[in-house]
Amino acid sequence: MGKVFEVKSKDEFSHARTGVLETAHGEIETPVFMPVGTRGSVKGLTPEQITETDSQIILANTYHMMLRPGADIVEELGGLHKLMAWDKPILTDSGGYQVFSLSTLNKITDSGVEFASHIDGKKYILGPESSIEIQNKLGADIIMAFDECTPFPCPEERLKTAVNRSIRWAEQSLKSHKRDDQLLFGIVQGGIDLALRSGCAEGLVSMGFPGYAIGGLSVGEGHKNMIETVNHTATLLPEDKPRYLMGVGMPPDIIAAVKAGVDMFDCVLPTRNGRNAFAFTQSGAVRLRNSIHTKDSSPIENNCDCYACRNFSRAAIRHFFNVGEMLGPTLVSIHNIRFFQRLIASIKERIKDGSFSSWADKQVEKYQKCGLCRDF
Amino acid sequence: MGKVFEVKSKDEFSHARTGVLETAHGEIETPVFMPVGTRGSVKGLTPEQITETDSQIILANTYHMMLRPGADIVEELGGLHKLMAWDKPILTDSGGYQVFSLSTLNKITDSGVEFASHIDGKKYILGPESSIEIQNKLGADIIMAFDECTPFPCPEERLKTAVNRSIRWAEQSLKSHKRDDQLLFGIVQGGIDLALRSGCAEGLVSMGFPGYAIGGLSVGEGHKNMIETVNHTATLLPEDKPRYLMGVGMPPDIIAAVKAGVDMFDCVLPTRNGRNAFAFTQSGAVRLRNSIHTKDSSPIENNCDCYACRNFSRAAIRHFFNVGEMLGPTLVSIHNIRFFQRLIASIKERIKDGSFSSWADKQVEKYQKCGLCRDF
Numbered sequence A, B: 001m002g003k004v005f006e007v008k009s010k011d012e013f014s015h016a017r018t019g020v021l022e023t024a025h026g027e028i029e030t031p032v033f034m035p036v037g038t039r040g041s042v043k044g045l046t047p048e049q050i051t052e053t054d055s056q057i058i059l060a061n062t063y064h065m066m067l068r069p070g071a072d073i074v075e076e077l078g079g080l081h082k083l084m085a086w087d088k089p090i091l092t093d094s095g096g097y098q099v100f101s102l103s104t105l106n107k108i109t110d111s112g113v114e115f116a117s118h119i120d121g122k123k124y125i126l127g128p129e130s131s132i133e134i135q136n137k138l139g140a141d142i143i144m145a146f147d148e149c150t151p152f153p154c155p156e157e158r159l160k161t162a163v164n165r166s167i168r169w170a171e172q173s174l175k176s177h178k179r180d181d182q183l184l185f186g187i188v189q190g191g192i193d194l195a196l197r198s199g200c201a202e203g204l205v206s207m208g209f210p211g212y213a214i215g216g217l218s219v220g221e222g223h224k225n226m227i228e229t230v231n232h233t234a235t236l237l238p239e240d241k242p243r244y245l246m247g248v249g250m251p252p253d254i255i256a257a258v259k260a261g262v263d264m265f266d267c268v269l270p271t272r273n274g275r276n277a278f279a280f281t282q283s284g285a286v287r288l289r290n291s292i293h294t295k296d297s298s299p300i301e302n303n304c305d306c307y308a309c310r311n312f313s314r315a316a317i318r319h320f321f322n323v324g325e326m327l328g329p330t331l332v333s334i335h336n337i338r339f340f341q342r343l344i345a346s347i348k349e350r351i352k353d354g355s356f357s358s359w360a361d362k363q364v365e366k367y368q369k370c371g372l373c374r375d376f
Helices: A047-052 A062-067 A071-076 A080-084 A096-101 A128-138 A156-176 A194-205 A222-234 A251-259 A269-275 A307-311 A314-322 A327-353 A356-369 B047-052 B062-067 B071-076 B080-084 B096-101 B128-138 B156-176 B194-205 B222-234 B251-259 B269-275 B307-311 B314-323 B327-353 B356-369
Strands: A005-010 A017-023 A026-030 A032-035 A058-060 A090-092 A104-109 A112-116 A123-126 A142-144 A183-188 A212-214 A243-245 A264-267 A278-281 A284-287 B005-010 B017-023 B026-030 B032-035 B058-060 B090-092 B104-109 B112-116 B123-126 B142-144 B183-188 B212-214 B243-245 B264-267 B278-281 B284-287
Touching (some): A026 A032, A032 A058, A058 A062, A062 A128, A080 A090, A096 A112, A128 A156, A156 A183, A251 A327, A314 A327, B005 B327, B058 B062, B062 B128, B112 B128, B123 B128, B183 B194, B194 B212, B194 B222, B212 B222, B251 B327
Parallel strands (some): A243 A264, B032 B264, B142 B183, B212 B243
Antiparallel strands (some): B104 B112, B112 B123
């Protein structure tokens, strides 16, 4: 087996880099933004429409897929790629985040978590062995070690216990992993405690994962804390392995994290905000339910090449939201995903031509000023 | 201006024919099925997806568009084609059907109907002049005369009054019509009273419309009554003008009406049923919420070339409905519209090759037996 990840170009003035990650369903050029298909569908879009946004890889949630339709059924149907009609790369998370945030927890032990489904209260146990077994059945190209996710803020002792448990679970995840066509990533936890992050990174790196995630951020700690933690943690991870910042995020978060050396991102905001008529643009948020758009014949964003902007006026999209037509959420979700992919394309281009670092600082400042990051 | 409608081939054993109808946004090959975009959107589909089903023309409802966003706004935005991002032909109805079925009626007079909007109770008046003025503003390629729609069953006197009023309104509609890039069709009313149908048809034909609709059917009279009325009425209409059976319908209704000489159809069933997980197939209805599809890896319909059938299993679609993902309604709506367009394609092909008439009788019988027409 050849090299899984190769750094292709490095920014001279920061840790930013471009690279290529090889998976069972094709190559991914990094930095990469992954739209989220929570329950096997990126909300409001067909796979054809996702492809048109230039997305290379999508994410599905192990927690949701294990509850409905269930991992055995997905496996029987030929795996996630078949179910989702998506033959490019897929990543599944471990289920940990949802178990800790959505379900009713009954018991956390060293072997896993007993929880009650948020849908029907049915009891499940999820731990490193079962999460990996389920992810092996789902068949994504990249899968994640099972980890304990802590809220923000989190008492020091609890954070420490969780980090130590996550390190043990990472090792058990690695041992349980059965398919060599799936890349298993370890997840560095530790909140915004840099010493804990160091310890966790050290522990995981010694296990030799093909990629590493930074988890437990974008949970309320704010841009400054997040980027401080990412700056610290990214440098602890091997240069020649992909780095994935989970659940992030807003454009300035992504730009600053790329600068810190992060390669992969996922976030529900493009689709969640799209369903709420909130569009991302380079000059800030556009709220399409606003009556100022009633007669606005301009597209969501000038010079955007997405299907929505090429064909529909803000007035038309406002009308679709106003009367409750699905077309509204679909169009704004398409635009928002394309917005993120255009942002990533700019980032890649500027890393390659050497203009990334100074541009990045200005972009972060611009997006923070324009109000795109407020209200969250 | 050349001929608007040309009959291209005739069936030897029935009144069925193929033709070409010329509009400001291109030619329509008939028989034709028009998906319904009630409020400016064919529910769940983008215009790109509608085009992929091979639909040539779509319908929008004047009543809904006049309430939201309003005819003046649609006009200011460049008309319906622009708003809907659809540069092929569009047909608008007169608003009559919805005024009589959805709104609270206050007063019917010879000059029109005073009604309260079903959305906010606001008062409106709609009559032949205002309906045509609104349709001129909306800018569809084919527009409809304003008519009085009666329920089924309907007392004889009321039916008679309504028919006479519809004839007068047709004439006023014709006089009010200002745009020669829009074809104004007259609508024959009369319930299932064949004598009233004859009188109405005679009155309208003498006015010289470029096309004629048969209205007031598919309101509960049943297949037999409907087809008897269509058989009677179609022959009263000029051979060289297009005939449009409004709001119809189920596959056997369409096939039998083509046999009677009808050229145009519209119906909400493909999308309405699609949203309810009800799929049309040649072997009957498939209800995709049914648990028998939980592990069903086959497509909705074998040999169907639609996007849903080429990519998704019944099990996947059932899952999307089960977890409430928009992708479910979208996929089944795409399939259902494509099903109707494939049916129309078969009809056209068989009219051209002379095998239509005997095939049609078998098809009507088959669809009636297979249960596709029950439950409505």
